Amino acid sequence: MHHTSSPPRRPSVLHIFKIYYPDLFGGTLTVIRDICASLKDAFASAVLTCSQSAEKGEIIVNDVPVERVRSFGNVLSLPAAPAYPWRLWQKIAEHDLLALHAPFPLADLVFALGFGRNRPLVVHWHADIVTHAGLRWFVEPLMRQTLRRAKAIIVSDRVLIEATPLLREFEDKCHVVPFGIDTSVYDWPKIEPHHVNDRGRLVLACGRLVPYKGYDVLIRAAVNRKFEVWIIGEGAERARLEQLIAELGLGERVRLLGSVNDCERIKLMCLADVFVMPSVTNAETFGLSQLEAMAAGRPVVNTALDTAVPRVARHGMEAITVPPGDAEALGAAIDALISDPERRRRMGLSARTRAVSRYSATAFREGMESVYRSAVAAPCDKLAPADDQPEETSWFDSIRIAAALAWSDMRHRYVRSLLGPFWMSLQMAIVVAVLGSVIGQMSNADMLARLPMLALSMTAWTFLNSVVLDATTALQNSASLIRDRALPPVIFLLQCTFRQGLFALHNACVPLALWLLLTPHDLSGALTALPGLSLFVICTFALSLVLGALATRYRDLKPIIESTLMLAFLASPVIWSADMVNHRSTVMRLNPLTHLFAVWREPLAGGHVDATSIIYVLVALALLLCASVLTLVHLRKAAFWI
Amino acid sequence: MASISLRNVCLDYPLYGAYDFSLKRRLIGHLIREKGEMRIVRAVDHVTIEAEAGARIGLAGPNGSGKSTLLRLIAGVYPPSSGRVAIKGNVVPLLGLNAGVNLDFVADDNIALLLRISGRKPTRAVIDEIWAFTELEERMQRLPLRMFSSGMLMRVLFATATAFPADILLLDEWLSVVDERFAAKAEQRLQNLVSQAAIVIIASHDQPLLRRTCTSIINLDHGRIASTVTVEQPSALSFELREKRA
Numbered sequence: 079m080h081h082t083s084s085p086p087r088r089p090s091v092l093h094i095f096k097i098y099y100p101d102l103f104g105g106t107l108t109v110i111r112d113i114c115a116s117l118k119d120a121f122a123s124a125v126l127t128c129s130q131s132a133e134k135g136e137i138i139v140n141d142v143p144v145e146r147v148r149s150f151g152n153v154l155s156l157p158a159a160p161a162y163p164w165r166l167w168q169k170i171a172e173h174d175l176l177a178l179h180a181p182f183p184l185a186d187l188v189f190a191l192g193f194g195r196n197r198p199l200v201v202h203w204h205a206d207i208v209t210h211a212g213l214r215w216f217v218e219p220l221m222r223q224t225l226r227r228a229k230a231i232i233v234s235d236r237v238l239i240e241a242t243p244l245l246r247e248f249e250d251k252c253h254v255v256p257f258g259i260d261t262s263v264y265d266w267p268k269i270e271p272h273h274v275n276d277r278g279r280l281v282l283a284c285g286r287l288v289p290y291k292g293y294d295v296l297i298r299a300a301v302n303r304k305f306e307v308w309i310i311g312e313g314a315e316r317a318r319l320e321q322l323i324a325e326l327g328l329g330e331r332v333r334l335l336g337s338v339n340d341c342e343r344i345k346l347m348c349l350a351d352v353f354v355m356p357s358v359t360n361a362e363t364f365g366l367s368q369l370e371a372m373a374a375g376r377p378v379v380n381t382a383l384d385t386a387v388p389r390v391a392r393h394g395m396e397a398i399t400v401p402p403g404d405a406e407a408l409g410a411a412i413d414a415l416i417s418d419p420e421r422r423r424r425m426g427l428s429a430r431t432r433a434v435s436r437y438s439a440t441a442f443r444e445g446m447e448s449v450y451r452s453a454v455a456a457p458c459d460k461l462a463p464a465d466d467q468p469e470e471t472s473w474f475d476s477i478r479i480a481a482a483l484a485w486s487d488m489r490h491r492y493v494r495s496l497l498g499p500f501w502m503s504l505q506m507a508i509v510v511a512v513l514g515s516v517i518g519q520m521s522n523a524d525m526l527a528r529l530p531m532l533a534l535s536m537t538a539w540t541f542l543n544s545v546v547l548d549a550t551t552a553l554q555n556s557a558s559l560i561r562d563r564a565l566p567p568v569i570f571l572l573q574c575t576f577r578q579g580l581f582a583l584h585n586a587c588v589p590l591a592l593w594l595l596l597t598p599h600d601l602s603g604a605l606t607a608l609p610g611l612s613l614f615v616i617c618t619f620a621l622s623l624v625l626g627a628l629a630t631r632y633r634d635l636k637p638i639i640e641s642t643l644m645l646a647f648l649a650s651p652v653i654w655s656a657d658m659v660n661h662r663s664t665v666m667r668l669n670p671l672t673h674l675f676a677v678w679r680e681p682l683a684g685g686h687v688d689a690t691s692i693i694y695v696l697v698a699l700a701l702l703l704c705a706s707v708l709t710l711v712h713l714r715k716a717a718f719w720i
Numbered sequence: 721m722a723s724i725s726l727r728n729v730c731l732d733y734p735l736y737g738a739y740d741f742s743l744k745r746r747l748i749g750h751l752i753r754e755k756g757e758m759r760i761v762r763a764v765d766h767v768t769i770e771a772e773a774g775a776r777i778g779l780a781g782p783n784g785s786g787k788s789t790l791l792r793l794i795a796g797v798y799p800p801s802s803g804r805v806a807i808k809g810n811v812v813p814l815l816g817l818n819a820g821v822n823l824d825f826v827a828d829d830n831i832a833l834l835l836r837i838s839g840r841k842p843t844r845a846v847i848d849e850i851w852a853f854t855e856l857e858e859r860m861q862r863l864p865l866r867m868f869s870s871g872m873l874m875r876v877l878f879a880t881a882t883a884f885p886a887d888i889l890l891l892d893e894w895l896s897v898v899d900e901r902f903a904a905k906a907e908q909r910l911q912n913l914v915s916q917a918a919i920v921i922i923a924s925h926d927q928p929l930l931r932r933t934c935t936s937i938i939n940l941d942h943g944r945i946a947s948t949v950t951v952e953q954p955s956a957l958s959f960e961l962r963e964k965r966a
Contacts, residue, residue, distance in 0.1 A: 215750070226801070226802070475839050478836070478839075479836060479837055479839070482833060482836040482837070483833075483837075486822065486825070486829070486833050489825070489829070490822060490824060490825070493824050493825065493864075494824065558816060558818065558819040558820070559819045559820050559837065560797065561792060561797055561815070561816075561819075562813065562815040562816035562818075562819040563813060563815075563816075563819050563820065563837060563838070564792070564795035564796050564797045564811065564813045564815075565837065631741070632741060632742060632743035632746070633741040633742065634741070634742045634743055634744055634745075635743055714799040715799060717792070717797045717798050718733065718734050718736070718798070719736065719741075
């Protein structure tokens, strides 16, 4: 940890981002580093990040302690660092303020699950998720949750709020703080008109080698032109770009310089004739490197994105703005500047003026500091934490109420008829008899001996099917209890499992009677089947919890669930037995129902369970439990849906 | 000690139209990049209420001003969109008496079930006491509620709902029973319950009632606190008198 003993303790800020120096250089990282450096008198900064390097986890970068959580590579632009959420959760308590640099869904996961509620959170919105937009449906709720609990959201330009629907929802929290840079370092060498060299053919670009930066467009733009292109930066695209350069035969004029230190980069910025920012998607929100080039007095060629990019360096004043992804227009714009030294000089001067006047480091520091200070000062009251409220109905009470309701449901059946739920058992007996005779016709095996198992399977299937189907309507049916008596919605989903459990006990008399009548009484399998049976029940409940909540939110899911259950039933060996269908049928093996039945049916029949089945069921259970936890978090909103 | 603390609480109530309940519609909307404009009503808007034991708060305001929603928010039905809600003490929301009633069951079983739902153990003594209060005949205890007249039903439900004291009592409109002879008795029982509770919040249109029972009245308008009126001492005095008479 970072120990400093300046008399009034500085509040500490934890910066949260997926990557940090020295693994990579790039705009976002520069911003984080600048925040840390410029606020060092007011805040003690620390960084929690991921790193693929196996070196020691805690290092110091520019006086800032950086903890690096081991990552095992990148999956969908995200570091695969399973320990990160855990470390983040632990570190939250040590700091006074959390600064999340979005997008970083791994951290959103921690905040969405409600951890760190007691610490103020500031979100630096660097970019929207653009690259893997297909995953939006999953990530967006997480991001929304994070933004909801954030004290403030910092963006670099107003246009980002307007162009991002998610940010518009939280417009009142957004603060516009344009990035600023220390322009004095670019005074070397003194920018004089005569510095613009007449040879004038050096085009510079700077940024990580990632697809959205559009360097492939820049390379294509260099075909059949005279200028030289130098690209500063490192990244996963390198191999592909190198290949492209080789294919187009531009090895003479296009160079990938790799990572370059700050001093060297400044020198290059001052040397270049034209700076290019060819980014192709809105992931490029600001373009810090074009601001650096402006500070160095370079004319810029940038792209017409819906972000701050064309607003930092404006078309016709400091830059020429071309359509993103248009290599021809990009090349033409660069050529236009290259061939006109006077225009370069004029644009360079106005770029320098704009950088100094509009994007000063001082304004940036003051803006950040005021947002941070008010976030720390405001009492931590952004969200009502569930654990702050007394347990108005504790878990135990919930279960008791659910049991009482289920019991009364069962009694209701008896009130209406003398036989009560046994009517259903009777129906079950008929179904088993009919099925048994039909199946007996189809296979020549001894059907009588198999009847008890068939009846038991049907009982279990009826249980699962009815629990899930009941759950899809349970919340709507109990609307008044939820809204007027403030009962937690989970009670009514639990009630479904309890009620159908009671009914299943009634139905179980059919297989029991058959078993007593038809087979030698061997109880040895019963005990070994119990763990499997409880797995079956837990899975059923978890499934009903998730689907019940979903079907309440989205009413059109119910018929889909119904037919899917029916399909799953038909494609599982519930009524068919192993020797009637090919056991290696792929559909049947993939069907979770097959394994869910296998884990208790096999031991009961005296066999042993396949390891695949156990693993399959455990994995399914783990997934269901994760989904259940998410559902329970969202179930707080169920009162809105009913 | 019971306390309620709402600080800067907002509640954005999503209004789901027929289409908003459809997953297919939503997925298609995503595919064709249709802007899914969810209609949201700010039902509670930056409300701050601090109540310690002894507080009697009246919520007044026109229909749709957010009275009931605020009560439900305090009861924990709706999660706040922002702001802080901290509540100590057990909350008894008497927002609707009909919830959880099964008309096919006999009165006894209904009382037992309703008590269970509110987390109480239904013992014979408790049920008998409740039944005694309703002044209904003994044999009716064994009749299904379906056979009761609406007045009788109200008696049973009222007696059950008010059987146990609460730390925090939330009332949506003063519970009244139409039956004339029973009305006075019910009023007294409710007054008694109110006097025993540490904090009472009543939402009502009835200004005289609020002035009679509350120490402060919050006027709501479009979910915002339009004004807060502190009721002068006399009302508290009359309240005491009422209690002495009881």
